[in-house]
Amino acid sequence: MAELTYRQAVAAALAQEMARDDRVVLLGEDVASGGVFKTTTGLAERFGAERVRNTPISEQAIAGAAMGAAMAGLRPVAEIMFADFYATCWDQVVNEIAKVRYMTGGQVSVPLVLRGANGSGGLGFGSQHGQSVENWAMTVPGLKIASPAGPAEAFGLLAAAIRDDDPVLVFEHKALYGRKEEVADGEQVIPLGQARTVRPGQDVTLVGLSITVGTCLAAASELASEGIEAEVIDLRTLVPLDAAAVLASVARTGRLVVVEENPGQLGWGASVAAIAAQEAFGALAAPVTRVSGGNVPLPVAASLEAEVDVSVPRVIAAVMSQQKGEINGDSR
C-alpha cells in the first residue's frame, strides 16, 4: 500500500499504461512540463518527448489529433486542461470522435481518452473554469464517461479507460487533486460500468459521482446519528451506467436521492431518477429526490458559490424531507 494523492494517482495510471503499451501517448497543453494540475509530472522524463507532447493552445487540434492517432492504431490520452474547454472542441468530440466508428460502418475504432479537470468544489474558478460538464457528454451516444471519486478510483478508472477500445472522457475533479488515500500496490484497473457501494445502509439510497460521493458519505455519517442508515453508491461511470446497482439498492431501501454537481437542467441525475421511476416504481416508498448544482452560471464569491454548490446540509435536508413524505426536491 502506498499513499497517493488523486493527482499522483492520475500520473501513476498514465505511467502504468505507458509502460505496459508503447501505443499509449500523451498530448495537451503543458503536459510535457507536468501539467498545470501536475497530473503528468515526470512522464516526459521517463517516456520521452516523442510520447509526451506539448501542444499549442488549440483544443480542436488536440482532440482531432487524438482521433487521427487513434484511428491509426495509437492509444492517445489528450488533456483538456479544464473541462469547460470542451466547448472549444465540441465538434471534434461529439461530431467526429463519438460518431466516426458508427458512420463508417465500423471501419475504424477510436481508442482514445480525453481527460481533464472538471467541477466546482468551492474553489472560486467561476463560470468558465469551474463548471461540471459531465452531463454535456452524456447527451451524445458514442462516448463513455468516467468520473473518479478518489485516488484509487482515479488510478483504476483511467487505466481502464486507456485500455478501452472506445473513446472515454475522464472527468477528474479539480477539488480532489490534493486528496490522499491508500492505494493498493501492483496493477490497478477498475472495469468501466461497475458502480461500487461505498457505504451499506437500509433506509435510503444516495447516488453520487466524483466529488458528490464524498458529499453523500459525509451526509450519511450525520444521518446515522439521526437513526437513518443511508446506502451510498458511487456510479464511477455514467456511460456505461450501472443502473442495475442503483435498482438493486432501491429495491432494498425504497428511497432514492440522486446527488449531482452539474446543474439540474437535464443533469445525469434526471436519467437515473427516470430509470428508477420506471423500473423500481413498486419498490419506491417516496418520490425520487434530486440534489444538484444550481441552474445558474457558477458565481465566484465564496458565499455565492456555496449558495449554488451541492453541500452536505442540502443532501441531509433532502433526505429528511423525503423521509417525512414531503415532495420537495432540491434541484434548483
Added chain:
Amino acid sequence: MGVPDELDLFTRMCYLRRFEERVDSLYRQGLVHGPVHLGLGQEAVAVGAAAALSPGDYSLGTYRGHAHALARGAPPGAVLAELLGRQGGICAGKGGSMHITSVPHGYYGSYAIVGAHLPVACGLAWAAQLRGSGQVTVCFFGDGTTNIGAFHEAVNLAAVWRLPVVFVCENNWYMEYTPIASVIPVALPAADRAAAYGLDRIVVDGNDVAAVRRVVGEAVGAARAGQGPSLVEAQTYRLKGHSAADGAAYRPADEVAQWREHDPLLLSRASLGAAGTAVDKLDEIDRQTRDEIAGLARQVLARPVPEPAGAWADVWSDGSWQWRN
C-alpha cells in the same frame, strides 16, 4: 500498382466524371436518400493527388468526397450502394454521401463539418511520424475551410511538429453560394495564408492532372523525407452547384463558360492528342465507362435495402449500442 501514365489518368478522371453524372441523375430521380455534393469538374485534383500516393498512405476528404474515395481504389459498387441506401454500402448505410470512407484503401473518411478533418489528418500523420513508417497523409478541403478555426489550428500544429502531411485546398472559388473573394482579405485563400505558418506559397492548376500529380508528388516526397508539411492550393471549378439541389445561378455565365473551356477532361484529351493518342481511343474509353457505370447502377438498385437491425450495430467497438445495464 505501377506509376499511371497519362492515359491511365484520363481513364480514371473519365470514370469519376461519369460516376458523378450518374449520381446526379439518380438524385434527380429521387433515388438518393439525403444530400449529395458532386465533384464534377474537380476530378484532376482527386486523380492527380492519388497518383502521387503509395498504397499505405492516408488521405481524407470532405462531404464532396466520392471522387477522393474512388481515386484511392474504393469499390464503386459499395460507394453507390451507400448513396442509394442499398445493402453492401461502404459504410453499411450509416454514413451516406457525406461520409464515404474506405479504410482498406487508405481513405480515412469524408468529413461533413467544414475543417474538422484537418486536425484528424494531423493525428494520422503524428502516428506515422512516431512509428517512422514513412506514410504520408494528404488532406483535401475547400476554399471556404480556410476561414474556420480548425484550419489554422491544424496547419499550425503540423508546422510546429513537422508532421508528414500535405494539405490540399481545392479552391473552386465559391464557399457554398458566396464568392470566396468576398470573405477573405487576401487574393488566394490557402496560398496567401501559408506564410503565416512558415510554409511555401504553392499554387497549381487543379484542372491539369499531370501538374497536380507533379506538385502534390513533390510535397508528398518532402513529407516522406521528414521535411514537414505543405499547403498546396489547387485551383479548380465545380461544374455544378454546391450540392445537387443547387442550380448555381449565382455564378456569372461568362465565368462558367471560361472554366468549361478549361475542363480537366478536355485538357487531358488535348495533352494526349498532342502526344499522338487517337481521339477514337479516348471516345471508346468514355463509352465503355458510361456503359459500365450504367450497368453498375442497375445492379445496385436491384439490391435490397439494409436490414433495420443494422441501425443498432457499431456504436461501440464490441458491435453493441447499449449505454446501461
